[in-house]
Amino acid sequence: MANDIQKFEFPEVKVAPSRFRHALSKHRITIRKSCTNCGLCIDLCPYHVYEKGKKRPNLSSEHLCIGFACSRNDFFCVRRCPENAIRVGLNPSFEILGDKRWPADLLSSTWHMAETGSIPHPSLNYKTGDSGGGFDRIRFIFPPDRISKISKSEITTAIELNRSGDSRPRVTIPIPLYLGGMSFGSVSIVTMLSRVRAAAALGTFCCTGEGGYPEELMPYDDHIITQVATGLFGVREETIKRVRIVEFKYAQGAKPGLGGHLLGDKVTPRVAAMREAVPGSALFSPFPFHSVYSVEDHKKHVDWIKETNPRALVSVKVSTPTDVDMVAVGSYFAGAHIVQLDGSYGGTGAAPDIAKKNIAMPIEYAVPKVHRFLVEEGIRENITIIASGGIRTAYDMAKIIAMGADGVCLGTADLVALECIRCHHCESGRGCARGIATTDEELTGLMGLEWGTQRIINMYVAWRDQLIDILSRLGMKSVTELVGRVDVIAHLDYLKGRDIHGELV
Amino acid sequence: MPLKYHIHSAPVPNRFPKITKSGVIAWEEGCLKCARCVKKDCVYKVYEKKDLDERQMLDSLDSVCMDCFRCVQGCPNRLIQKGTNPTYKALGDRYWTPEIISNIWFQAESGRIPVSGAGYGGPFSGIGFDAMWTDMSEIVRPTRDGIHGREYISTTVDLGRKLMMLDFDETGKMLSVPPPLVEIPLPVIFDLLPWSPPKEKIIRSMLKAAKMLGTFLTVRASDLEQDMIPDLPNIMLHLDRQLESIDRRLIETLRILEIPSSKDALSLQRAIKEINPSAVTVIRLSLDPGSSTRILELIRDGAEVIHLCADENGLEKAENPLFIKDRMKEIHLRLVEKGVRDQITLLAGGGIAMAEHMAKLIICGADALTIDIPLLVAMECRVCRRCKSGIECPVELDKIDSNWGGDRIRNLMAGWHNQLLEILGAMGIREVRRLRGEMGRAMFFEDLEKEIFATMGKRG
Numbered sequence: 008m009a010n011d012i013q014k015f016e017f018p019e020v021k022v023a024p025s026r027f028r029h030a031l032s033k034h035r036i037t038i039r040k041s042c043t044n045c046g047l048c049i050d051l052c053p054y055h056v057y058e059k060g061k062k063r064p065n066l067s068s069e070h071l072c073i074g075f076a077c078s079r080n081d082f083f084c085v086r087r088c089p090e091n092a093i094r095v096g097l098n099p100s101f102e103i104l105g106d107k108r109w110p111a112d113l114l115s116s117t118w119h120m121a122e123t124g125s126i127p128h129p130s131l132n133y134k135t136g137d138s139g140g141g142f143d144r145i146r147f148i149f150p151p152d153r154i155s156k157i158s159k160s161e162i163t164t165a166i167e168l169n170r171s172g173d174s175r176p177r178v179t180i181p182i183p184l185y186l187g188g189m190s191f192g193s194v195s196i197v198t199m200l201s202r203v204r205a206a207a208a209l210g211t212f213c214c215t216g217e218g219g220y221p222e223e224l225m226p227y228d229d230h231i232i233t234q235v236a237t238g239l240f241g242v243r244e245e246t247i248k249r250v251r252i253v254e255f256k257y258a259q260g261a262k263p264g265l266g267g268h269l270l271g272d273k274v275t276p277r278v279a280a281m282r283e284a285v286p287g288s289a290l291f292s293p294f295p296f297h298s299v300y301s302v303e304d305h306k307k308h309v310d311w312i313k314e315t316n317p318r319a320l321v322s323v324k325v326s327t328p329t330d331v332d333m334v335a336v337g338s339y340f341a342g343a344h345i346v347q348l349d350g351s352y353g354g355t356g357a358a359p360d361i362a363k364k365n366i367a368m369p370i371e372y373a374v375p376k377v378h379r380f381l382v383e384e385g386i387r388e389n390i391t392i393i394a395s396g397g398i399r400t401a402y403d404m405a406k407i408i409a410m411g412a413d414g415v416c417l418g419t420a421d422l423v424a425l426e427c428i429r430c431h432h433c434e435s436g437r438g439c440a441r442g443i444a445t446t447d448e449e450l451t452g453l454m455g456l457e458w459g460t461q462r463i464i465n466m467y468v469a470w471r472d473q474l475i476d477i478l479s480r481l482g483m484k485s486v487t488e489l490v491g492r493v494d495v496i497a498h499l500d501y502l503k504g505r506d507i508h509g510e511l512v
Numbered sequence: 513m514p515l516k517y518h519i520h521s522a523p524v525p526n527r528f529p530k531i532t533k534s535g536v537i538a539w540e541e542g543c544l545k546c547a548r549c550v551k552k553d554c555v556y557k558v559y560e561k562k563d564l565d566e567r568q569m570l571d572s573l574d575s576v577c578m579d580c581f582r583c584v585q586g587c588p589n590r591l592i593q594k595g596t597n598p599t600y601k602a603l604g605d606r607y608w609t610p611e612i613i614s615n616i617w618f619q620a621e622s623g624r625i626p627v628s629g630a631g632y633g634g635p636f637s638g639i640g641f642d643a644m645w646t647d648m649s650e651i652v653r654p655t656r657d658g659i660h661g662r663e664y665i666s667t668t669v670d671l672g673r674k675l676m677m678l679d680f681d682e683t684g685k686m687l688s689v690p691p692p693l694v695e696i697p698l699p700v701i702f703d704l705l706p707w708s709p710p711k712e713k714i715i716r717s718m719l720k721a722a723k724m725l726g727t728f729l730t731v732r733a734s735d736l737e738q739d740m741i742p743d744l745p746n747i748m749l750h751l752d753r754q755l756e757s758i759d760r761r762l763i764e765t766l767r768i769l770e771i772p773s774s775k776d777a778l779s780l781q782r783a784i785k786e787i788n789p790s791a792v793t794v795i796r797l798s799l800d801p802g803s804s805t806r807i808l809e810l811i812r813d814g815a816e817v818i819h820l821c822a823d824e825n826g827l828e829k830a831e832n833p834l835f836i837k838d839r840m841k842e843i844h845l846r847l848v849e850k851g852v853r854d855q856i857t858l859l860a861g862g863g864i865a866m867a868e869h870m871a872k873l874i875i876c877g878a879d880a881l882t883i884d885i886p887l888l889v890a891m892e893c894r895v896c897r898r899c900k901s902g903i904e905c906p907v908e909l910d911k912i913d914s915n916w917g918g919d920r921i922r923n924l925m926a927g928w929h930n931q932l933l934e935i936l937g938a939m940g941i942r943e944v945r946r947l948r949g950e951m952g953r954a955m956f957f958e959d960l961e962k963e964i965f966a967t968m969g970k971r972g
Binding site for chain 2: 030
């Protein structure tokens, strides 16, 4: 199996440009009237910003311009233009984009990866956001003498999901990530299928969320995690039997302790049929599971799934209360193979703002707490910890693994790859204006399946490249060596200069 | 099912156009006059709803735009841009941020709680109340109160002194005389305002809201007017005048009175009790490092309720001031240690700006809290503080209709009440009285940072 995974062929990167007329770009180029259309800039620019035009070059890929950082280069068009006709400035609209957690740079760099499959130029900060804490203040300490003898082809990023030692199958994924639950109804079928197909191509999994198992997903059964959540919407014996992993969703980081709520407008006849409900009437997922009030009840739940599907692994998704470590131990003793910790800054289709910001703790606190506790209990080797809720970049992924997770689960990053701009209006009116989180037919039509699939593949291929680069610089052959290595990371607010030997990245 | 406390809200329109975070900039020059203009495709029909506000001569475009950027990205000649609104950025100050102000405006206008899509987009943590998180009740652990539907969650608190035991004589007759208590259905009292434009209309708006909600408005004795007399059951009279100069019948009618901070506060309390033994008395103290010592003395000498006041930014009076939540923790824990915490009620206020502050301050040890500036903001105040220097109020707060103002405040409180229920529900706690002092059900930034991050980057 390990050999198979070494041989896993990652899907090909194919360029998938923005589906809108102009990609949003950090820099704004203006070509003045004095331009003679000599074409020098087209030839000079290695980023292919310009394209031949009738009167003057077209700015076909303005978003690939690296801006002022280019002034060091020989090919800097602003200086080289014989007519001095080119000006580069910051795009004023860029300032409005994004928020503290996903600033415009992070959005743009994610779009860059989704378009090209490659790591952006450092003129875009693709490693950290602007939140002033947690991941954004944590850095890797790369050893100064980088005589890493490990060639990148020798490094593996695969992880094993079944570490329990029971008789169920081993399930190995070639990258330490899978895609989290977004229900049919909260996102469009195109979004859902794009994520599932990308997961299949990447050899990993995508969770259905709580909204049923549309038949379009069936060709991808082996790459699907089906979710059993408190509303039990769309849960059938038949769907539980189809898959290799079943996930219990006890709580969601963005709204811990609160139930789900799908507004009536989004309950179209198709959504209603899938959920066995009435079209047009709002659907509530209660909090909590009213059949579970103890670890014993919880074990009964896990046993139920194990009995229904003898080859399935069971994952338990919980959020991060103050005693999250006890919750993880409870899940282990109930027989879970995977415990997914969903941090409080995670995504949602709609939630009260008060819950997103104030209830339960960020994932950066929860993972080290749980990791340490499970190590002390002597059971860390027997369960897989998956971190989610606020993982935005390849660097976040690597940091949380160094803090004690085995792998991560993503959601928002996928949507950003599909050109979500985090306007925070997924829930209003006809749903997402960019056709991602909507069931409105016209808006759904804004996105094609091939394009969506390729964008997500491209992004994660670029993430994997970054992870390999990090492992190589740390002298590690496998991502499993990174787990819990808090000695290779430092928090900028607490590090003492003399303790650090190496470069902070 | 017994009657539940519920605040009925309904939309109450703004008087002035909204100050939005960003604006649309659309140039005419260079327009290609496309047959199908991107403006026509707007999902939110922003350009169709475009209107000129006659009063302010402002474009309504910006307040309808939802920042989807489709027109910005779609216009062939890139003639549409978005820009930040400098007026928005300039709202309030570092503590009363534009985000807080617009959040209050939204609730006062709509009567709904702020709900949005996508995950949290703000800073990791921050000053004051932003440096703590409340707990939730994960299901693989039984909770103390079990899990209840939110309609069963009570937000009622009592104000007054409590007996720790009852005495009976040999015949079984109770000898103890229980001190008076008043009950409020949500743990909020409206406080004196730190500043405001001429306040006749403002006070009446606040009083209308206090009446609808069943709580109290603090009114200075010097501000009390004849027309407010019917509303005395919802007034906490702040004695800024000699007791003797106030009509005795008023004192007899009031349910609760506040005594300004002074050395002989307790002799004034006794004087009030002689006139009206069933009134609850509150002693107002400004929050400082010596508060817990002073409170212990006051408890010993018979105080019933103590009202601790921080400044508008939630800071105590000191050279290196602590934030209200941190000082409350110290006070609460000291009183618990001395075994006297349950004898008295602690009210606290200053810097309470959002619904979560309510829950967080109660967790840190307050029984109930007092609010001031948010009441003005509910009525469209921009926290410009021009009124402090006697400059005219830009939103004419001195001229509001008190029914309108009352409804706006009611809406805000409906939103806060619902959000308090969300937090209590998430924690599995059935009544707000049990939330008080539950610091074990909260997570503090300083503790978590020390536990988790301080050890990073070290071998071994």
